[in-house]
Amino acid sequence: MKETGYRVFNPVYPTNCTLGTTLNAYSSLHSVSLGKQFHAYIIKYQIDFETSVGNATCSFYSKPHNLESAIRAFQGIREKNVISWTAMLTKDVKPNELTLTSVLSLCCTTLSFGAGAQIHSFSSELGYESYLHIKNSIIYLYLKCGWIREAQKLFDGMETAVSLVTWNAMIAGHAQAMDFVGDDHSAHKSGYEALRIFLKLNCSGMKPDLFTFSSILTVCSRLVAQEQGEQIHAQTIKTGFLTDMVVGTALINMYNKCGSIEKASKSFVEMDTRTMISWTSLITALQLFEDMRLAGVRPDHITFVGVLSACSQAGMVNEALIYFEMMQKEYKIKPVTDHFACLVDMFKMDFEPTEFIWSRLIAGCQSHGNLELGFYTAEQLLELKPKDTETYVLLLSMYLSVGRWKDVSRVRKMMREKKVGKLQDWSWINIKDRVYSFKPKDKSHFHSADIYKSLESLLQQANSLGYESLQTSEVTNEIEEKISSSTAYHSEKLAIAFGLLNTPNDAPIHVIKSVFMCKDCHNFVKHISLLTTR
Structure with missing residues (x-):
């Protein structure tokens, strides 16, 4: 049988994969003599330097403990990969800490978590796990592969031996x-963990650098955490990192995402060097776009997305048409999906709408009460995203609101067949470096009585201005019937009431929500904004 396997190569020239597989077979059969003959065949045709073949040769010689031959084969490999190194990591070949660091870096590059975990275990056996650069490499590998808990466990165990x-x-x-986490709640949890680690870094006496500031400002941007962002802004001024272009751009983006255009503009003006990214981060005010053109900076297609979006939000239809034409004629930029998405109410597109466009349209239908168009839009979106929980729930809510029970049954059946997951409705508000979360009808907070009392007062004041609370059909994945209940205690209303109780009278309130805001809450927020001038 073995001889037959060897003779099969006589009439044809085998591939590298075939050669490696054959060597592995000889190794498994403990056929050292035939394996050596086969190795001679590989050397004869000068392919022993190929990575896959060399790896198999190393593995073959390491099993019978012929370390001298294994090392020679390893040294002959021109481009060593993770497998090359791990093939040599046996109890008889003891690498030093620099070798292990190199292998772990290679695992990070190739996202080879399995090999990296083995090397982590191997480094512990050799007593190298306490070395700082080994720990850093392992933590970085786990983070790159998405194993946050494992990285956090290692980090927490490092105590004082932590580098920047x-x-x-x-x-x-x-x-x-x-x-890359699956839901908004987990994403916000990761973000606030990053803020906690940054606070610990400051308390440790070690000084953050530009990489620290750019990362943490990006986190603040995602969390819409302006209060923390402003504190970090002050720290960048104190440490001198504000002059760095990357940090400055991250700061502008943070203020933009938090809705503070004035502070974003001020930060932009104070930048020493302005790049295309810096300009693009700030194009939410059209005057700045004109200043950009006068300064001789050429806008790109991303910049025009910001300009058209600003026009769309402000209802400046004529200006949007002018900029859209300018983009094509003056700057020779061909419109793409994002440009048409900004003008979806003003242009007829010449291509099929994307998920992004349908999502924008369905949000508009919900806000303006155009249910018929909303039904059609939701159905189109489900064809593109057949397992999107939020779209199913929104579609069910619209059908229930007009009593279309056959359609309700049809959509529920689709959800069961496609095993659509449960939708979680949460709202978050950030006050004094702490995040508070709310769910509908939430009474788990220590000050729940005060929150509900404040909300009832707000509802009465809003009613005096013409606000009327709607009765809605709440849709869940667990209950198959229509549940008629008040919208008075939706999560965002509780968060707003809590914010009004715990912030200065002139402070803006930023609430983040995991799903679409319903029409009633939209109306409520509009009236409360008038009442409180916030």
Whole structure:
């Protein structure tokens, strides 16, 4: 059988994959003699330097403990990868801490979590786990692969032996986790963990650098945490990092996302060097776009998305048409999906709408009460995103509100068949470096009595201005019937009432919500804004 397997190569030239597989087979069968003959065949045709073949050769010689031959094969590999190194990491070949750091860095590059975890275990056996650069490499690997808990556990166990590289890796890791976690609640949890780590860094006596500031300002931007962002802004001034272009751009973006255009403009004016990214971060006010053109900075397609979005939000239809034409004729920029999305109410597109466009349209239908168009839009969106929980719930709410029970049954059946997950409705508000979360009819807070008393007072005052609370059909994934209940205690209303109780009279209130805001809450917020001048 073995000889037959060897002779099969006589009439054809095998691939590198075939050669490696054959060597592995000889290794499994403990056929050292035939394996050596096969290795000679590989050397004869001068392919022993190929990575996959060299890895198999290392593995073959390491099992019978022929370390001299294994090392020669390893040294002959031109481009070593993770497998090359791990093939040599046996109990008889003891690498030093620099070798292990190199292998872990390679694992980070290739996102090879399995190999990295083995090397972590191997470094512990050799007594290298306490070395700072080894720990940093392991933490960075876990963060890159999305294993936040494992990285946090290692970090918490480091006590005082922490370098700035470690702090930066943890903050950046939690910032990245906000993008790949499955829901908003987990994303906000990662963001506030990054803020907690940044606070610990400041208390440790170690000084943040530009990488620290750019990462943590990005976190503040995602959390709409202006209060923390302003404190970090002050720290960048004190430490001299505000002059850095990356930090300055992150600061502008943070103020923009928090809705503080005035502070964003001030930060922009104070920048020593302005790049295209800096300009694009600030194009929410059209005058700044004109200043940009006068300064001789050429806008790109992303800049025009900001300009058209500003026109759309302000209802400046004529100006939007002028800029849209300018983009094509003066700057020779061909419109793409994002440009048409900004003008969806003003232009007929010449291509199929994307998920983003349908989502924008359905939000508009809900706000303006155009249910028929909303039904059609939701159905179109579900064709593109067949398991999007929020769209199903929104569609059910609209059908229930007009008593279309057959459609309600049809959509519920679709949800069961597609195993659509449960939708969580949460609202968050940030006050004095703490985040407070609310769910509908939430009474878990220590000051719930005061919150509900304040909300009742707000509802009465809003009613005096013409606000009328709507009765709505709340839709959940667990209950199959229509539940008629008041919208008075939706999560965002509780968060607003709490914010009014715990912030100065002239302070703006920023509430973040995990799902679409209903029409009644939209109306309520409008009246409360008039009452409180906030």
